[in-house]
Amino acid sequence: MKIIEGHKEIDVPAGVPVWDVDPYDPAVLVDPSDYYSELRSKGPFAYIPRYSILACGRYEETKEVFSDWERFVSSRGVGLQDFSLGEPWRPPSIVLEVDPPDHTKARAVIERALSPGAIRKLMESYREDAENLIGELLEKGTFEAVEELAETYPTTVFPDAVGLGESDRRRLVDYGEMVFNALGPDNELRRNAMAKGPNVVPWILEQCKRERLEPEGFGATIYAACDTGEITEEEAGLLVRSLLSAGVDTTVAVLGSAIWCLANNPDQFQKLKADPKLARWAFEETLRYTSPVHTFCRTANLDTEVSGVKIAEGTKIICVLGAANLDEDHWPQADKFDIERKPSDHLALGVGIHGCVGQNVARAEADAVLTAIANKVESIELAGEPVWRPNNSVHTLDRLTITFKSK
Numbered sequence: 001m002k003i004i005e006g007h008k009e010i011d012v013p014a015g016v017p018v019w020d021v022d023p024y025d026p027a028v029l030v031d032p033s034d035y036y037s038e039l040r041s042k043g044p045f046a047y048i049p050r051y052s053i054l055a056c057g058r059y060e061e062t063k064e065v066f067s068d069w070e071r072f073v074s075s076r077g078v079g080l081q082d083f084s085l086g087e088p089w090r091p092p093s094i095v096l097e098v099d100p101p102d103h104t105k106a107r108a109v110i111e112r113a114l115s116p117g118a119i120r121k122l123m124e125s126y127r128e129d130a131e132n133l134i135g136e137l138l139e140k141g142t143f144e145a146v147e148e149l150a151e152t153y154p155t156t157v158f159p160d161a162v163g164l165g166e167s168d169r170r171r172l173v174d175y176g177e178m179v180f181n182a183l184g185p186d187n188e189l190r191r192n193a194m195a196k197g198p199n200v201v202p203w204i205l206e207q208c209k210r211e212r213l214e215p216e217g218f219g220a221t222i223y224a225a226c227d228t229g230e231i232t233e234e235e236a237g238l239l240v241r242s243l244l245s246a247g248v249d250t251t252v253a254v255l256g257s258a259i260w261c262l263a264n265n266p267d268q269f270q271k272l273k274a275d276p277k278l279a280r281w282a283f284e285e286t287l288r289y290t291s292p293v294h295t296f297c298r299t300a301n302l303d304t305e306v307s308g309v310k311i312a313e314g315t316k317i318i319c320v321l322g323a324a325n326l327d328e329d330h331w332p333q334a335d336k337f338d339i340e341r342k343p344s345d346h347l348a349l350g351v352g353i354h355g356c357v358g359q360n361v362a363r364a365e366a367d368a369v370l371t372a373i374a375n376k377v378e379s380i381e382l383a384g385e386p387v388w389r390p391n392n393s394v395h396t397l398d399r400l401t402i403t404f405k406s407k
């Protein structure tokens with residue numbers, strides 16, 4: 001058996017085209033639209049020889065593979081490495097990198113911590129923080145929207161909501177960068193992110209300890225579940241680690257992308273201003289249009305078949321969420337950003353039992369920021385060429401210079 005990127009090499013399934021592309025080439029990662037449409041044009045699956053994986057990017061098959069946890073498991077890792085063949089770089093997440101029945105217990109605890117009721121309590125201060133930040137940026141006029149808005153807002157409100165107290169924004173963003181780049185191949189992006197480990201990982205693990213957490217917050221709710229015997233203290237620590245893994249870079253990406261979408265589509269921004277209640281749908285359409293998590297994998301846990309394609313046990317399938325969310329066969333005028341589309345069935349947050357458990361938190365952050373912008377800002381303009389930051393799993397901006405104008 002030959003191993004490639006930590007998983008079994010597979011034969012090309014009958015009828016599947018071989019496509020010599022590198023989905024993790026930085027040039028593809030920063031500008032993926034041609035890769036997305038070519039992938040969809042290949043059929044339900046393409047075989048990528050460089051990594052010996054299948055890729056899917058049509059809406060139907062991506063949804064099928066992504067949601068069928070019995071055939072396409074997460075416990076063997078949601079990146080290119082198959083955890084059944086070797087140790088991952090960190091102990092697996094007990095909510096992401098796991099299947100039922102173990103998944104169910106951890107999911108219930110984290111769902112409780114991030115429940116609509118818990119988030120409702122935060123909403124007022126989220127709105128106040130967003131209004132203050134947008135007010136400051138309006139006074140500046142021109143600003144760097146990745147650093148000063150997309151990174152600043154979540155790294156201010158999220159650590160507070162978790163209960164971390166004083167926090168280190170850089171380390172939070174860098175840890176997310178490690179976690180998400182780690183899902184890709186052993187390329188330069190992954191190696192550069194991993195090199196930050198010694199400065200970041202011990203600090204993150206320290207933040208996950210019970211005694212470090214404020215008595216109120218998502219973290220405290222998680223630890224309360226070990227007093228009732230539902231989970232162990234060690235598991236509680238790992239669930240707090242999940243919050244810090246998944247909650248920062250994702251929301252940074254979506255906020256930056258939302259500003260980018262609105263700056264590029266002034267008609268849509270005017271619609272939002274006319275009806276700020278559309279903020280919620282501007283967020284969903286940004287998710288569909290930009291897919292902040294562009295790719296996650298699954299592993300076939302048995303010989304099976306999808307859309308007539310025979311898939312062998314041990315096959316790694318990259319589910320290209322970014323491609324599925326732009327599939328013309330599912331989305332009329334898929335390449336148009338339209339905040340009145342109301343795309344409730346996009347795949348940007350996943351689907352099924354592993355669907356994003358933090359989506360209410362992300363929605364609250366985006367709603368607060370986009371509502372404040374709709375109410376206070378007259379126009380949003382690009383004041384420089386946007387630059388994207390390549391990442392093996394996250395589609396995110398590196399630089400976005402913006403001018404906000406007031407009346």
Ligand code: OVM
Binds near residue numbers: 242243246
């Ligand atoms: C985790 C986690 C959950 C969702 C996404 C993610 C790869 C990590 O539980 O650590 O990023």
